Amino acid sequence: MSFLFMQFITRLSRWALSGPRAWLSIIFAVFIVLLFVYKSLVSPTDNPKEYLLPSGEAKTSIKPSDTNANTDEDNDYGSLVTTDPLQHVEKVTAPLPSIEYVIKSGDTLAGIFARLGLSRESLYSVLEADQEYLVLEPLLPNDKFTFKLNEDGELAELNRRLDVSKSVSYVQHENGGFSYEEHIKPITYTHETVHSKVVSNFYLSAKKAGLSDTNILIIQDVLKGRVNFRKDLRANDEFDFVVKKGSIDGVKVGEDQLEALGITVKGETYRAFLHSDGRFYDEAGNSLTPALLRWPTRKHYRISSSFNANRLHPITGHPAPHNGVDLATPSGTEVLATGDGIVTRVASHKYAGKYVVIDYTGPYGSRYLHLNKILVKKGQKVKRGQVVALSGNTGRTTGAHLHYELHVRGRPVNPMTASIPTTQSIPDSMRSEYNANVASWISMMTDRKSKRADVHKEMPEQTEVDSGAE
16 A cells, blocks of 8 residues: 555656645645544444543443343443433422413403413313302403413413402312312401481482492391381481401401391381391391292292202212202293392303392392393392293203202302291290390490480481491
8 A cells, every 4th residue: 555655646746746736736645644544543443442531431332232231241331321311300390380361351261261272171171160159250350360271281270369368269180170179268357336317318328328238128128027218217317237347458358247237217216136047136036037938939840950069970079069959840930039139140151051149138149040031130129939030941951940059158058958037036045145146236336326426416417437356
């Protein structure tokens, strides 16, 4: 090879005499020399141990055999490189991403899911779980929803803040459906005593004194057998009431609860007091709360599905309560208000169908689902026995029927067995407790009335308020 190389150089020298040819000859010769040097330095070897790190340690290579086996042959190769470069890196579980959404006017739940890119299937699963609670709708501007997503970007949890004291969640379980959860904060209660006088009519005067429409209706209902609020009341007739207010961190929670009331008409004072059973009684302990109807229909139809607060889903095994009773009513059957009250909601739900919610005097309320036609409007006053709707087959059903719920203090109870108001008196076993509460409430109202007479003799229309922590 050296002889050939020298011949090549001799021929090249004859050709590269001078000038540019001389420079090209030199560059070409240097390139050939460097090529030979490089080839001699990087010649392949069959011994992996000859591959050295700068520190002198043997480089590692990947064996085609099992990298987890610990053998003498493996030791010859050093530490084997794993196929997973993150095997020894500490794994940290990242929190589920969440999206906070503030409700705007015109929003719908279906529209929000579509806007956030959430599947229609997850919307339907949440609405199915909501059928027995009906807390996701109606949507109110400035309400807050929180959507928590899983690693695939699908809905894992939906939270709604109902008020400062209560929020609810629908959490996805392993079978793909959603379960209902409640989160309650403790509430601080105070009592407030108000003394006022009738100026023009009782309703306007009571509103000015701070009573809600619901509490004004309660007063009219419990005393309607003794006072004619249209004919008997005159200007300057006095009335007093005690309400219990709830708050969390200084923020009002819920509606004021009327606990005691008194009104003086033509020199005679009529009073009513709330007992622990949710009914109003007079000083002698006789019931003043209007009775409720046991059945929401004129005829007692067969119960096709009973109330069951502890029912489990037959497939998933997760809680799936049935918060009412299903009555096998033909479509078009008249549905009755089971008490005197106010319609608080008229709406439609994918699974509950058309439905109506009514709040009655005291802590009672009812719901009617799967209706064919609704005959009342939100805010309308209704009387016991009044036809409020016609039963039907709307929503998700297996046939025409009426789903009827009775609620006490916001909690569903069995309407067929629950203790409901009837004409009765305070039982002897609870008379001492009741009498003590009555004495306390009368003292509160009398003291406020006396203070007002001393301080505001020249301002008969002034409303006096006294409050104290419970």
